[in-house]
Amino acid sequence: MKKILPLALVLSVSFGSMIAMAKEPTNLAVVKQGLVRYHDSGQYDKDIDHVIKEATRYLKIRLAQPRDDKKPAIVLDIDETSLSNYPDMVKLNFGGTLEEIQQAEDQGSDPVIQPTLKLYQFAKANKVAVFFITGRKEEERAVTEANLKKAGYTDWNGLILRDGEYKNKPAAEYKTVMRKKLEEEGYxxxxxxxxxxxxxxxxxxxxxFKLPNPYYFIP
Ligand SMILES: [Mg+2]
Known part of the structure; x- marks a missing residue:
């Protein structure tokens, strides 16, 4: 009776040095190299710049059609939108525990995301209210304010951090409630x-407007 050889064995018999492999996902080290390349090649910055330019264009169009009943405002997220955590991510090799990530954040030295700063300056110059809504916690207010100022965001109409019942809510739910409140206030x-x-x-x-972030995911 003929024996049926497993495929891997057949390949190694037929081609000698050829390695039979399972169809495995991309190796984590290769993924991390790709993330570094995306940043270091300048493509990440270019992609951010492109999105912010589109957003600015839209804001200009809207400012040309002013409304009497509502005050114009923009909402900015902070991490990977207004400030960059990239140096910390590299230090933690794109990992780290939640504590390590927050410790790094609380150094207060996150660099600015330049295109967003330009949009912020355009908004301020055109009397558009600026609100930061962030997933950072209320306890991080002082360090966050200091970091924003150091990065060039000198003042704002509101800095909303997670507090109370919103500390354990999904980001989308918490942030939506905060925007709803702003609209109820006439913005x-x-x-x-x-x-x-x-x-x-x-x-x-x-x-x-969605900025690129292949580095982490927040549900
Ligand atoms: Mg963010």
Whole structure:
């Protein structure tokens, strides 16, 4: 009776040195190399710049059609939208525990994301209210304010951090409630900009703009 050889064995018999392999996912080290290349090649910055330019263009169009009933506003997320954690991510080799990530954040030395700063300056110059809505906790307010100022965001109409019941809510839910409150206060949120879909889902913004972030995911 003929024996049926497993495929891997057949290959190694037929081609000698050829390695029979399972169809495995991309190796983690290769993925990390790709993330570094995306950043270091300048493509990450270019992609951010492109999205912010589109957002600015939209804001300009809207400012040309002013409304009497509502005050124009923009909403910016902080991490990977206004400030970059990239140096910390590299130090932690794109990993780290939640404590390590927050410790790094609380150094207060995150560099600016330049295109977003330019949009912020354009908004301020045109009397558009600026609100930061971040997943950072209320306890991080002082360090976050200091970091924003150091990066060039000198003042704002509101800095909203997670507090109370919202500490354990999904980001999309918490951020949506905060935008709803702003609209109830008489603001028209013309732009909402973030690097996560959870920054942008849930409405209460005329247009949303998603910045690239292949580095982490926040549900
Ligand atoms: Mg973010």
């Amino acid at each position: 028209d949120i013309v732009l909402n900009i973030g690097d996560q879909r959870s920054d942008l889902e849930g409405g209460y913004a005329d247009k949303t």
